[in-house]
Amino acid sequence: MKIGIISHLKHPIRAPFAGGLEVFTHHITTALQSSGHDVTLFASSSSDPSLPLVPILTDDHYDELTGQRRKMKDLPSEYIAEHHAYFRLMTEIDQYGFDVIFNNSLHYVPITMATIVNTPIVTVLHTPPFYELELAIAAERRKPIIDYITVSRKSAENWRGLVNQCNVILNGIKIEKWDFHPEAGLDRYALWFGRIHPDKGLHLAIAAARAAKIPLRIAGGIADEKYYKQKIEPLMGDDLVFLGLLDQPSLNREIGNASVCLITPCWEEPFGFVAAEAMACGTPIAGFRMGALPEIIAPHTGVLAAGGNVDQLAEAILEAEKLNRSEIRKYALQKFSFVTMIAAYEEQLESTANKNNKLINTI
Numbered sequence: 001m002k003i004g005i006i007s008h009l010k011h012p013i014r015a016p017f018a019g020g021l022e023v024f025t026h027h028i029t030t031a032l033q034s035s036g037h038d039v040t041l042f043a044s045s046s047s048d049p050s051l052p053l054v055p056i057l058t059d060d061h062y063d064e065l066t067g068q069r070r071k072m073k074d075l076p077s078e079y080i081a082e083h084h085a086y087f088r089l090m091t092e093i094d095q096y097g098f099d100v101i102f103n104n105s106l107h108y109v110p111i112t113m114a115t116i117v118n119t120p121i122v123t124v125l126h127t128p129p130f131y132e133l134e135l136a137i138a139a140e141r142r143k144p145i146i147d148y149i150t151v152s153r154k155s156a157e158n159w160r161g162l163v164n165q166c167n168v169i170l171n172g173i174k175i176e177k178w179d180f181h182p183e184a185g186l187d188r189y190a191l192w193f194g195r196i197h198p199d200k201g202l203h204l205a206i207a208a209a210r211a212a213k214i215p216l217r218i219a220g221g222i223a224d225e226k227y228y229k230q231k232i233e234p235l236m237g238d239d240l241v242f243l244g245l246l247d248q249p250s251l252n253r254e255i256g257n258a259s260v261c262l263i264t265p266c267w268e269e270p271f272g273f274v275a276a277e278a279m280a281c282g283t284p285i286a287g288f289r290m291g292a293l294p295e296i297i298a299p300h301t302g303v304l305a306a307g308g309n310v311d312q313l314a315e316a317i318l319e320a321e322k323l324n325r326s327e328i329r330k331y332a333l334q335k336f337s338f339v340t341m342i343a344a345y346e347e348q349l350e351s352t353a354n355k356n357n358k359l360i361n362t363i
Contacts (some may be wrong), residue, residue, distance in 0.1 A: 172341030181256030201264035210214030
């Protein structure tokens, strides 16, 4: 198939990855290429040059340290810049002759403009409902033309009011890239990793680690500088180590040597790559019973506390440390198969493309 992949534009699609969606987009692009498909990726300009990239937004003003686009005089806001990037793309995309468009943008414009595009579209809902996307999908559903996928049963439930039939393809990871650590390192510590943003609840992880009397190491980029300055920086002390954004081998070592990984979502997180990656290393999880975490974490791989309850999370840390790391790795191998995920997406993309071909042939 000839496949056009639309990426989101908040961050370039390259390592070290800013978050799980960047990982997903990079890996699925290369996997579909390896399967023999003719793939084009529409993303921002400083994405991995080894990808089949067509840049639709410049990264000239992307700040590597903060992961944000610097506001410059006479330049449109990030919101407007993204809107126009997607608008231009959707007015031109039929010219590429794709069999199917694979939309992972999280943006309302590709949905809104689907009615003027002849190429069939598969859209993955990587996020809970939010205002602009809800409006766009509600309008599209009046005369449905898009096939929707999401990444967990919980996410499908959250979207059910708008998308009644939303297939679920659980995210997979390249587990062979994550070395198994049968034992934690000699130094006892908890690890929190991910985007430093209010949605991720790092301040709660810090409080729980202190209540459990375990040092905490923090890995990730600062996605919300105001949150970091106001909520995290004042909490820093000798029991916390801020590692910044790590490459994959370094992150693997930090996860594998940790006694436990903390996952503290404050929103209805649709999946949670950090959970899959931690379990791939054999590291137990202590987290909040929020979003898809109860769906993707088993009792023998992690211990979950009520959302936002720091005292319960501190107890969960102590319980999770006792779990069997070999069983955790075995579970990850079974649950998060990358091969299974790719096969499911290929089947969906082919089905959508063929459905459109049948429609053309009947006209």
